[in-house]
Amino acid sequence: MSVDAVVAEVARRIDVDLPELTTEMADWFVEVIPEFRHDDTVRRLMVASTSSNLVAIVDILAHNIPLDRITVPPAAAEYARRFAQRDLSLEALLRAYRLGEHRFVQWALQCIGGLGLATVEALAATAALAERVNRYIDQVIEGLIDIYESERRRWDSRTGAARAAQLRIVLENENLTTRSAQDIVDVPMDGWHQAAIVWAGPDAPDPARGLQVASRLLQESAARTPTTMLADDRTMWAWVSAPTPPVPDIDRLRVGLAELPDLRITLGAPGVGLAGFRATFREAHRARTVVEAAPVDDRRVVLFDDIAVAALLTDHTVELRNWVRRVLGDLAADDPAAARLRETVRTFLQAGGSYTEAATQMHLHKNTVHYRVRKAEEIRGRALSDGRLDVEVALLACELLGRWINPPAGQVGTT
Numbered sequence: 001m002s003v004d005a006v007v008a009e010v011a012r013r014i015d016v017d018l019p020e021l022t023t024e025m026a027d028w029f030v031e032v033i034p035e036f037r038h039d040d041t042v043r044r045l046m047v048a049s050t051s052s053n054l055v056a057i058v059d060i061l062a063h064n065i066p067l068d069r070i071t072v073p074p075a076a077a078e079y080a081r082r083f084a085q086r087d088l089s090l091e092a093l094l095r096a097y098r099l100g101e102h103r104f105v106q107w108a109l110q111c112i113g114g115l116g117l118a119t120v121e122a123l124a125a126t127a128a129l130a131e132r133v134n135r136y137i138d139q140v141i142e143g144l145i146d147i148y149e150s151e152r153r154r155w156d157s158r159t160g161a162a163r164a165a166q167l168r169i170v171l172e173n174e175n176l177t178t179r180s181a182q183d184i185v186d187v188p189m190d191g192w193h194q195a196a197i198v199w200a201g202p203d204a205p206d207p208a209r210g211l212q213v214a215s216r217l218l219q220e221s222a223a224r225t226p227t228t229m230l231a232d233d234r235t236m237w238a239w240v241s242a243p244t245p246p247v248p249d250i251d252r253l254r255v256g257l258a259e260l261p262d263l264r265i266t267l268g269a270p271g272v273g274l275a276g277f278r279a280t281f282r283e284a285h286r287a288r289t290v291v292e293a294a295p296v297d298d299r300r301v302v303l304f305d306d307i308a309v310a311a312l313l314t315d316h317t318v319e320l321r322n323w324v325r326r327v328l329g330d331l332a333a334d335d336p337a338a339a340r341l342r343e344t345v346r347t348f349l350q351a352g353g354s355y356t357e358a359a360t361q362m363h364l365h366k367n368t369v370h371y372r373v374r375k376a377e378e379i380r381g382r383a384l385s386d387g388r389l390d391v392e393v394a395l396l397a398c399e400l401l402g403r404w405i406n407p408p409a410g411q412v413g414t415t
Helices: 003-016 018-032 040-063 074-085 090-113 119-157 161-172 178-185 207-222 250-257 273-293 308-312 317-332 336-350 355-362 366-380 388-400
Strands: 192-200 227-232 235-242 263-267 301-303
Touching: 003 018, 003 040, 003 090, 003 119, 018 040, 018 090, 040 074, 040 090, 040 119, 040 273, 074 090, 074 119, 074 227, 090 119, 161 178, 161 227, 161 273, 178 273, 192 207, 192 273, 207 235, 207 250, 207 263, 235 273, 250 263, 250 301, 263 273, 273 301, 273 308, 308 388, 317 336, 317 366, 317 388, 336 355, 336 366, 336 388, 355 366
Parallel strands: 263 301
Antiparallel strands: 192 235, 192 263, 227 235
16 A cells, blocks of 8 residues: 555544544543633534544545645634633643644554554554644644734733733632732622623624623613623623622513523622632532533523532533433433433422322323323332432433533533
C-alpha cells in the first residue's frame, strides 16, 4: 500500500468510531483542563468544536485534501470567542489543541498497528500522518489566535468589561475580606443579596436586547437596580442587594418573560454578607444546570429552592446515573413508555399511595393507574415500597435531570 492509501485507510477506521472518540476526547479535556469545565450551554459548544475539528482532520486524511485549504471550523471559531468573552486563557485553549493532536496520533498508531504493515511502511505512514495532523493543528491555531485576540479586544472595549473583571475577583478570590470585596465592586456586602442568571437560547434573534429587557424586568420586580455583568454575548449575571432579604415579584418576572420565549432566568436563594453574595450565585448557576438538563421544562423563571434536591445531585453525575439505575432498574430507561410509568408512579406516591387520588390528578381511570403501578413494579423487579424514599428521589432525578441520567450519544458528561 502507498503511504496515501495507508493514511486514508486509517482515517476511515477512525471515522467509524468518531462519535465515541469525540466524547472520549471532550471528557478528557474537561478532566485535565480546568478552564474547560463550563456550564451546559458552553459545554455543548465545546463538544461541537471538538467534533468539527476531528471531522475536518479525518476528511483531510481520508481524501488527501490540500492543507492550504484549511480554515477554522465555525464551531471552533465560536468556541474561541466564548473563551475570550469569559476571560479564559488563550494558553488553555491552545493546550487543548496540542493534547488533542497527541491523542489523535495515538489513535492513528493503534490503527496502523492493526494493518500488518512492514516496519518501513508503518514508519512512513506514521510520519506522513503525524505531519499532516500537525500542519492542520498549526494552521487552525494560527486562525484561532487571531479570533481570540480580536474578540478579547472587542469584549474589553465594551462598557462594563472592568465591572465584569471586578465581580469575577469577588466570586473567585476566597481570601478577600468583606471590606475589600465591597471596595472592589462598590456594593454593600453587609446586607442581603439574591443572584440571578439570565440567558438567551441558541435561537434568540437578538440576545443583547433580550438581556437588556431582562435587566429591566429584574429591576421592576425587585424595586431595586441590580448589579449586572455580561458573562458572554448570551448570558447575564445579576445581583439584587438590599438591607433585608430581597423579595422579587416572580409573577411579574414570568409575565414579562412570556414575551421573550428564548430567555430564561434562574435565581438563587437570598444570602447575607459576602458568603451569601457568592452562595446565591452558585445556587442560580446550579439551577440553570438543572433547567438545561430537564427533558421537558418550559418554565421561564426557576428558583433554586424549587429544584434544590435535583441541583445538589449534579456534582457527581456518573455516580448519580449508576445509583438511579440501581434503584429503578429498567424503569429508568430512556423511552416514552418508561417515562409515562415514572410519571404515574411519582403521582401515585405523592398522593400517599392512593389510586383514586392519583387517577384524579392525572385525569385517568383508577384501573389505569393500578395497572401502571403494577407494571412499574414488574419492570423495576421489586415493590415500590422497598426503599420508597430512594424511589422518590430517583424519580425526581429522572424528571429534572433527564439528560444527565440518560445522556444523548456524543454528549460529554462531567464527574
